[in-house]
Amino acid sequence: MSRYISISIVFGLLLITSCKEKKTEPMPEQSKEATTDQPPKKELSPHTSAMATIGNAHIHIDYSSPGVRDRMIFGGLLAYDQVWQAGAHMATWIETDTDIEIDGKELKAGKYGFFTIPTKEEWTIILNSNWNQHGKDEYDEKDDVIRFKITPIIADSLKEHLEYxxxxxxxxxxxxxxxxxxxxxxxxxxxx
Structure with a gap:
């Protein structure tokens, strides 16, 4: 009988030792999308661009497109008489591979930050040599290449997302x- 007990003890110890050495792989996590029936969240200010070739000039505008989302934008979310990066997130930029003329002023081929100063009556349009900046964080008037005023057109219908x-x-x-x-x-x- 003691022989059976000894064998049982040895067998039990082997079983315990083998269980301790066995590594278990963690269960793969299910994605949140798989556990919910909700569609993925829509980006609030999607990154987009506008491009065209006119004559021998290729012009490209790169921007993030915020939505109105039931807000008052001009004179509300965007205060009048303040520099705006003319988009969301990074400053909007414009690039031309050929010299162009805007408001009677020459804009050399290159890439420029596109900023505005909106008011009710007129907007100041600004092309700035510092095109690669977050919002207007590094905006400096001394880097302006072209600056001019233009009268905005007020539409009857609402444009939900900023569009160039x-x-x-x-x-x-x-x-x-x-x-x-x-x-x-x-x-x-x-x-x-």
Missing amino acids: NIKKISDTEGEITLAWEKVKVVIPFKVK
Whole structure:
């Protein structure tokens, strides 16, 4: 009988030792999407761009497009008489591979930060040499390359998301438009 007890003890110890050495793999976590029936969250200010070729000039505008989302934008979320990066997150930038003329001023081929100062009656449009900055954190007026005023157009319908367009008028002329909420700004330019 003691022999059976000894064998049982040895067998039990072997079983315990083998259980301790056995490594268990963690259970894979299920994704949150798999456990809920909700669709993925929509980005509030999606990154986008507008591009066009007019004559021999390729023009590209890169921006993040915030939504109105039942807010008062101009004179509310964006205070009048304050510099705005003309988009969300990083500063909006414009690039041209050919010299163009805006408001009678030459804009050399290159990449520029696009800023505005909105008011009820007129907007100041700014092209700034510092194109790579978060919002307007590093904006400095001394880096402005072109600055001019333009009258905004007030629309009857609401534009939910900020949108830029580049429209070809002819082989040497075009328009850049910025539209958001009920405001539209049209900036004519010429290809040099």
